[in-house]
Amino acid sequence: MKIMTLVLAAALAAAPMAASAHSSSQPGTPKDGETLTVAPNLVRLNFGGPMRITVLKLVGPDGEVPLTRTDGMKPVTTLEATPSGAMAPGAYEIEWRGxxxxxxxxxxxxxxxxxP
Ligand SMILES: [Cu+2]
Structure with missing residues:
Protein backbone atom coordinates (compact mmCIF):
# COMPACT_ATOMS: atom_id res chain seq x y z
CA MET A 1 0.00 0.00 0.00
CA LYS A 2 2.80 2.38 0.86
CA ILE A 3 4.52 1.65 -2.47
CA MET A 4 1.33 2.43 -4.39
CA THR A 5 1.00 5.78 -2.62
CA LEU A 6 4.58 6.66 -3.48
CA VAL A 7 4.05 5.73 -7.12
CA LEU A 8 0.92 7.88 -7.26
CA ALA A 9 2.73 10.80 -5.64
CA ALA A 10 5.57 10.44 -8.12
CA ALA A 11 3.12 10.39 -11.02
CA LEU A 12 1.42 13.55 -9.78
CA ALA A 13 4.76 15.28 -9.29
CA ALA A 14 5.86 14.31 -12.80
CA ALA A 15 2.66 15.52 -14.47
CA PRO A 16 3.62 19.21 -14.96
CA MET A 17 7.00 18.16 -16.37
CA ALA A 18 5.28 15.88 -18.90
CA ALA A 19 3.04 18.73 -19.97
CA SER A 20 6.00 21.02 -20.63
CA ALA A 21 7.69 18.29 -22.73
CA HIS A 22 4.69 18.26 -25.07
CA SER A 23 5.85 18.55 -28.68
CA SER A 24 4.54 21.75 -30.20
CA SER A 25 3.66 22.62 -33.76
CA GLN A 26 5.72 25.46 -35.26
CA PRO A 27 5.28 27.55 -38.39
CA GLY A 28 6.29 25.69 -41.54
CA THR A 29 6.13 26.13 -45.28
CA PRO A 30 3.71 27.27 -46.56
CA LYS A 31 2.68 29.27 -43.49
CA ASP A 32 -0.89 29.00 -42.27
CA GLY A 33 -2.96 31.63 -44.10
CA GLU A 34 -0.31 32.28 -46.73
CA THR A 35 -1.15 33.13 -50.34
CA LEU A 36 1.33 31.79 -52.87
CA THR A 37 1.78 32.97 -56.44
CA VAL A 38 3.10 29.59 -57.60
CA ALA A 39 2.36 26.04 -56.47
CA PRO A 40 4.77 24.82 -53.77
CA ASN A 41 7.15 22.02 -54.78
CA LEU A 42 7.69 21.18 -51.11
CA VAL A 43 5.58 21.37 -47.96
CA ARG A 44 7.29 21.46 -44.59
CA LEU A 45 5.89 21.03 -41.07
CA ASN A 46 8.02 21.88 -38.03
CA PHE A 47 7.60 20.51 -34.51
CA GLY A 48 9.14 21.43 -31.15
CA GLY A 49 10.05 17.77 -30.55
CA PRO A 50 10.18 14.49 -32.46
CA MET A 51 6.76 13.66 -33.93
CA ARG A 52 5.71 10.47 -35.66
CA ILE A 53 3.26 11.67 -38.29
CA THR A 54 0.65 9.01 -38.93
CA VAL A 55 -1.66 10.99 -41.19
CA LEU A 56 -0.59 13.58 -43.76
CA LYS A 57 -2.96 14.84 -46.42
CA LEU A 58 -3.02 17.74 -48.83
CA VAL A 59 -6.49 18.58 -50.08
CA GLY A 60 -7.23 21.22 -52.70
CA PRO A 61 -10.00 22.37 -55.04
CA ASP A 62 -9.59 19.24 -57.18
CA GLY A 63 -9.41 16.84 -54.24
CA GLU A 64 -6.45 15.18 -52.58
CA VAL A 65 -2.96 15.86 -53.93
CA PRO A 66 -0.62 12.87 -53.42
CA LEU A 67 2.38 13.61 -51.19
CA THR A 68 5.74 11.83 -51.12
CA ARG A 69 7.42 12.03 -47.70
CA THR A 70 11.17 12.56 -47.56
CA ASP A 71 11.72 10.63 -44.31
CA GLY A 72 9.01 8.00 -44.43
CA MET A 73 7.25 7.28 -41.14
CA LYS A 74 10.13 7.89 -38.72
CA PRO A 75 9.75 10.51 -35.94
CA VAL A 76 10.95 13.92 -37.13
CA THR A 77 11.09 17.53 -35.97
CA THR A 78 10.84 18.68 -39.59
CA LEU A 79 8.57 16.79 -41.95
CA GLU A 80 9.04 17.43 -45.65
CA ALA A 81 6.88 16.12 -48.46
CA THR A 82 6.68 16.82 -52.17
CA PRO A 83 3.30 17.16 -53.85
CA SER A 84 2.96 15.19 -57.06
CA GLY A 85 0.55 16.26 -59.73
CA ALA A 86 -0.74 19.63 -60.83
CA MET A 87 -2.02 22.08 -58.23
CA ALA A 88 -4.63 24.42 -59.67
CA PRO A 89 -5.18 27.86 -58.13
CA GLY A 90 -7.47 27.78 -55.12
CA ALA A 91 -7.66 26.97 -51.42
CA TYR A 92 -5.58 24.12 -49.99
CA GLU A 93 -5.33 22.48 -46.61
CA ILE A 94 -2.59 20.30 -45.15
CA GLU A 95 -4.05 17.94 -42.55
CA TRP A 96 -1.75 16.11 -40.17
CA ARG A 97 -1.98 13.86 -37.15
CA GLY A 98 0.91 12.51 -35.16
CA PRO A 116 -4.96 32.57 -59.81
CU1 LIG B 1 2.07 16.05 -24.92
Missing amino acids: MGADGHVMEGTVDFTIA
Whole structure:
Protein backbone atom coordinates (compact mmCIF):
# COMPACT_ATOMS: atom_id res chain seq x y z
CA MET A 1 0.00 0.00 0.00
CA LYS A 2 2.80 2.38 0.86
CA ILE A 3 4.52 1.65 -2.47
CA MET A 4 1.33 2.43 -4.39
CA THR A 5 1.00 5.78 -2.62
CA LEU A 6 4.58 6.66 -3.48
CA VAL A 7 4.05 5.73 -7.12
CA LEU A 8 0.92 7.88 -7.26
CA ALA A 9 2.73 10.80 -5.64
CA ALA A 10 5.57 10.44 -8.12
CA ALA A 11 3.12 10.39 -11.02
CA LEU A 12 1.42 13.55 -9.78
CA ALA A 13 4.76 15.28 -9.29
CA ALA A 14 5.86 14.31 -12.80
CA ALA A 15 2.66 15.52 -14.47
CA PRO A 16 3.62 19.21 -14.96
CA MET A 17 7.00 18.16 -16.37
CA ALA A 18 5.28 15.88 -18.90
CA ALA A 19 3.04 18.73 -19.97
CA SER A 20 6.00 21.02 -20.63
CA ALA A 21 7.69 18.29 -22.73
CA HIS A 22 4.69 18.26 -25.07
CA SER A 23 5.85 18.55 -28.68
CA SER A 24 4.54 21.75 -30.20
CA SER A 25 3.66 22.62 -33.76
CA GLN A 26 5.72 25.46 -35.26
CA PRO A 27 5.28 27.55 -38.39
CA GLY A 28 6.29 25.69 -41.54
CA THR A 29 6.13 26.13 -45.28
CA PRO A 30 3.71 27.27 -46.56
CA LYS A 31 2.68 29.27 -43.49
CA ASP A 32 -0.89 29.00 -42.27
CA GLY A 33 -2.96 31.63 -44.10
CA GLU A 34 -0.31 32.28 -46.73
CA THR A 35 -1.15 33.13 -50.34
CA LEU A 36 1.33 31.79 -52.87
CA THR A 37 1.78 32.97 -56.44
CA VAL A 38 3.10 29.59 -57.60
CA ALA A 39 2.36 26.04 -56.47
CA PRO A 40 4.77 24.82 -53.77
CA ASN A 41 7.15 22.02 -54.78
CA LEU A 42 7.69 21.18 -51.11
CA VAL A 43 5.58 21.37 -47.96
CA ARG A 44 7.29 21.46 -44.59
CA LEU A 45 5.89 21.03 -41.07
CA ASN A 46 8.02 21.88 -38.03
CA PHE A 47 7.60 20.51 -34.51
CA GLY A 48 9.14 21.43 -31.15
CA GLY A 49 10.05 17.77 -30.55
CA PRO A 50 10.18 14.49 -32.46
CA MET A 51 6.76 13.66 -33.93
CA ARG A 52 5.71 10.47 -35.66
CA ILE A 53 3.26 11.67 -38.29
CA THR A 54 0.65 9.01 -38.93
CA VAL A 55 -1.66 10.99 -41.19
CA LEU A 56 -0.59 13.58 -43.76
CA LYS A 57 -2.96 14.84 -46.42
CA LEU A 58 -3.02 17.74 -48.83
CA VAL A 59 -6.49 18.58 -50.08
CA GLY A 60 -7.23 21.22 -52.70
CA PRO A 61 -10.00 22.37 -55.04
CA ASP A 62 -9.59 19.24 -57.18
CA GLY A 63 -9.41 16.84 -54.24
CA GLU A 64 -6.45 15.18 -52.58
CA VAL A 65 -2.96 15.86 -53.93
CA PRO A 66 -0.62 12.87 -53.42
CA LEU A 67 2.38 13.61 -51.19
CA THR A 68 5.74 11.83 -51.12
CA ARG A 69 7.42 12.03 -47.70
CA THR A 70 11.17 12.56 -47.56
CA ASP A 71 11.72 10.63 -44.31
CA GLY A 72 9.01 8.00 -44.43
CA MET A 73 7.25 7.28 -41.14
CA LYS A 74 10.13 7.89 -38.72
CA PRO A 75 9.75 10.51 -35.94
CA VAL A 76 10.95 13.92 -37.13
CA THR A 77 11.09 17.53 -35.97
CA THR A 78 10.84 18.68 -39.59
CA LEU A 79 8.57 16.79 -41.95
CA GLU A 80 9.04 17.43 -45.65
CA ALA A 81 6.88 16.12 -48.46
CA THR A 82 6.68 16.82 -52.17
CA PRO A 83 3.30 17.16 -53.85
CA SER A 84 2.96 15.19 -57.06
CA GLY A 85 0.55 16.26 -59.73
CA ALA A 86 -0.74 19.63 -60.83
CA MET A 87 -2.02 22.08 -58.23
CA ALA A 88 -4.63 24.42 -59.67
CA PRO A 89 -5.18 27.86 -58.13
CA GLY A 90 -7.47 27.78 -55.12
CA ALA A 91 -7.66 26.97 -51.42
CA TYR A 92 -5.58 24.12 -49.99
CA GLU A 93 -5.33 22.48 -46.61
CA ILE A 94 -2.59 20.30 -45.15
CA GLU A 95 -4.05 17.94 -42.55
CA TRP A 96 -1.75 16.11 -40.17
CA ARG A 97 -1.98 13.86 -37.15
CA GLY A 98 0.91 12.51 -35.16
CA MET A 99 2.25 11.25 -31.86
CA GLY A 100 4.74 13.31 -29.88
CA ALA A 101 7.66 12.00 -27.84
CA ASP A 102 5.45 12.01 -24.71
CA GLY A 103 2.89 9.77 -26.45
CA HIS A 104 0.28 12.49 -26.87
CA VAL A 105 -1.62 12.46 -30.14
CA MET A 106 -1.69 15.83 -31.83
CA GLU A 107 -3.28 17.04 -35.01
CA GLY A 108 -3.50 20.23 -36.96
CA THR A 109 -4.16 21.91 -40.26
CA VAL A 110 -2.31 24.45 -42.38
CA ASP A 111 -4.38 26.44 -44.85
CA PHE A 112 -2.90 28.21 -47.83
CA THR A 113 -4.05 29.60 -51.15
CA ILE A 114 -2.55 29.50 -54.61
CA ALA A 115 -3.46 32.75 -56.32
CA PRO A 116 -4.96 32.57 -59.81
CU1 LIG B 1 2.07 16.05 -24.92
